[in-house]
Amino acid sequence: MRLALALAALTLLSACEGGGDPVESALRDTAAANHSAVTRETASAEPSHGTGHTAVSAGDQAFKASEAAMHERMMAASGGTIDEAYIAKMVEHHRGAVAMADVALAQSRDPEIRRMAQTVKDAQTREIAEMQAWRPTGQ
Structure with missing residues (x-):
């Protein structure tokens, strides 16, 4: 969560310097960062015997x-x-x-x-x- 907020703040600052709508740009970048994090978490889930399902805890x-x-x-x-x-x-x-x-x-x-x-x-x-x-x- 802190990482996402920090990324959003940095994106907002950089968008202000480069023109364009800084809020829209920050939202877009934060959404991309969140999507990447979810994709990494999903990919790292341990598959169970090649079935594509995660292992039962x-x-x-x-x-x-x-x-x-x-x-x-x-x-x-x-x-x-x-x-x-x-x-x-x-x-x-x-x-x-x-x-x-x-x-x-x-x-x-x-x-x-x-x-x-x-x-x-x-x-x-x-x-x-x-x-x-x-x-x-x-x-």
């Missing part, structure tokens, strides 16, 4: 199974009405959040992350019980 890998299970269970959850379908899908969504919190609790050593994960686990567990206890109006 250890952090992402830790959550891969719980995310996949949550999405699969959410897709399979259903109900006869919008209300019942909502409850069924949200229960699975919350179970996924609990599973991800369990991963963080098992693997993170950061006290703040562990605190947040426990808070999520407690809240989502309570909400699962609340949703499971829900019954359609009139029953």
Whole structure:
């Protein structure tokens, strides 16, 4: 960010000396510098076995199974009405959040992350019980 600002300031000063619209010139040069930086970052991303995809980080890998299970269970959850379908899908969504919190609790050593994960686990567990206890109006 500082580099981009410095480049913009230098460009603005040089544009003033050479004529033309200095603001437009500075914007053009800053955009070019930003594009170059993004291109360099993208090019330096480590490809995974020649597939063109970036490698999966250890952090992402830790959550891969719980995310996949949550999405699969959410897709399979259903109900006869919008209300019942909502409850069924949200229960699975919350179970996924609990599973991800369990991963963080098992693997993170950061006290703040562990605190947040426990808070999520407690809240989502309570909400699962609340949703499971829900019954359609009139029953």
